[in-house]
Amino acid sequence: MPKPIRVLIAKVGLDGHDRGAKIVSRTLRDAGFEVIYSGLHQTPRQIVRTAIQEDVSAIGISILSGSHLEHFQKVINEIREQGIERVLIFGGGVIPVKDVETLLDMGVQRIFTPGSSLDEIPIWLREKVSKVDN
Amino acid sequence: MICKEDKGYPALEILRAILSKLTKADSEVARGISIIEENNFKISDLELIAGNQARNQAKRIGITGAPGIGKSTFLNRLLLSQDFTGYKVAVIAIDPSSNITKGAVLGDRIRITESSIFETIYFRSMATRGAYGGLNASIEAVLYFLEKCGFTLIFVETVGVGQNEVKVAESVDVVIHIIDSNTGDDVQMEKAGLMEVSDIFFVNTRDGNLNSKFITILKSFASNSRMAPKVGPEVIVGSAISGEGFEELWNLLHRNQENSLQIENR
Numbered sequence: 001m002p003k004p005i006r007v008l009i010a011k012v013g014l015d016g017h018d019r020g021a022k023i024v025s026r027t028l029r030d031a032g033f034e035v036i037y038s039g040l041h042q043t044p045r046q047i048v049r050t051a052i053q054e055d056v057s058a059i060g061i062s063i064l065s066g067s068h069l070e071h072f073q074k075v076i077n078e079i080r081e082q083g084i085e086r087v088l089i090f091g092g093g094v095i096p097v098k099d100v101e102t103l104l105d106m107g108v109q110r111i112f113t114p115g116s117s118l119d120e121i122p123i124w125l126r127e128k129v130s131k132v133d134n
Numbered sequence: 135m136i137c138k139e140d141k142g143y144p145a146l147e148i149l150r151a152i153l154s155k156l157t158k159a160d161s162e163v164a165r166g167i168s169i170i171e172e173n174n175f176k177i178s179d180l181e182l183i184a185g186n187q188a189r190n191q192a193k194r195i196g197i198t199g200a201p202g203i204g205k206s207t208f209l210n211r212l213l214l215s216q217d218f219t220g221y222k223v224a225v226i227a228i229d230p231s232s233n234i235t236k237g238a239v240l241g242d243r244i245r246i247t248e249s250s251i252f253e254t255i256y257f258r259s260m261a262t263r264g265a266y267g268g269l270n271a272s273i274e275a276v277l278y279f280l281e282k283c284g285f286t287l288i289f290v291e292t293v294g295v296g297q298n299e300v301k302v303a304e305s306v307d308v309v310i311h312i313i314d315s316n317t318g319d320d321v322q323m324e325k326a327g328l329m330e331v332s333d334i335f336f337v338n339t340r341d342g343n344l345n346s347k348f349i350t351i352l353k354s355f356a357s358n359s360r361m362a363p364k365v366g367p368e369v370i371v372g373s374a375i376s377g378e379g380f381e382e383l384w385n386l387l388h389r390n391q392e393n394s395l396q397i398e399n400r
């Protein structure tokens with residue numbers, strides 16, 4: 001039995017909608033991940049500090065507020081500043097297709113937009129994490 | 135997770151390297167805990183590599199109680215209600231692993247309302263990973279490791295428990311049992327298990343609901359208890375949300391034992 005992969009699911013900024021984050025958390029739990037759910041209204045700095053203290057392999061950020069470009073950039077800057085580039089970052093929420101390319105260029109590994117299959121997330125994440133770890 | 139840089143090095147060697155450092159960054163403490171957990175290391179394994187470096191005997195405070203009773207909210211209030219200058223504080227918060235998938239949702243961090251808390255303490259969520267009793271199978275080794283890393287005050291929050299999860303009493307100095315004022319009659323208190331090993335009962339008056347008859351029964355039980363484990367048992371009625379009862383609680387913790395906490399009330 002492989003050891004569970006630890007992943008942080010976070011909400012950033014002024015965004016009170018966490019139904020999606022909770023559903024993704026439970027989906028990952030059901031796929032055998034250990035999910036740290038850090039709750040609403042986290043700052044980029046808090047998210048990265050949590051990722052460090054919890055020793056996670058990946059950070060998943062759910063954003064429905066429309067400020068995804070700004071917030072992902074801040075989280076990525078903080079990740080670089082703290083020197084934890086090995087931690088994968090992915091995201092989801094109400095993010096227009098036209099912004100997805102920009103986010104991927106920024107360093108986000110994957111964006112799951114509305115309509116994505118829930119089954120896809122753990123499969124993708126497990127494969128991605130095992131590549132980084134080896 | 136084990137980093138790429140760690141590949142090829144035996145886990146114990148990585149831990150030895152972390153422990154040999156004078157000050158440990160949060161990332162190193164975090165990695166150390168993961169290594170202990172993934173390799174099922176015991177205290178005896180750590181003793182082999184820890185050398186003669188000093189180990190602080192940290193003050194360990196356990197927080198236990200039923201699911202949703204307010205343990206994490208209580209912990210948040212506890213952290214806010216004192217000035218911990220001079221202490222190096224860690225929190226281990228445990229939530230259950232699935233028996234079916236081995237997965238877990240660890241949600242104890244969400245009650246920490248003040249972001250500044252995370253700047254000054256180390257907070258780690260752990261899953262039970264198959265352990266029964268309210269804790270995690272690696273807890274003893276993890277607490278030992280934290281002490282070796284210089285932590286002097288450690289809070290351990292158990293999973294939501296029932297009557298039979300008493301492991302926390304073996305791992306900490308003081309067990310604080312968060313309890314609702316509708317938790318049954320006097321016969322419940324005659325039963326063995328968690329009631330026996332609780333040092334402090336904190337009756338959390340959620341939503342202002344308080345069953346005074348229960349408080350009377352609980353206080354009578356506490357004063358008649360011949361177990362007298364470490365402090366008490368004592369009964370405090372308060373609220374993790376409003377902060378009521380926390381001054382009394384800290385006075386009690388200060389009074390407790392000769393190695394009492396030297397913490398100033400905030």
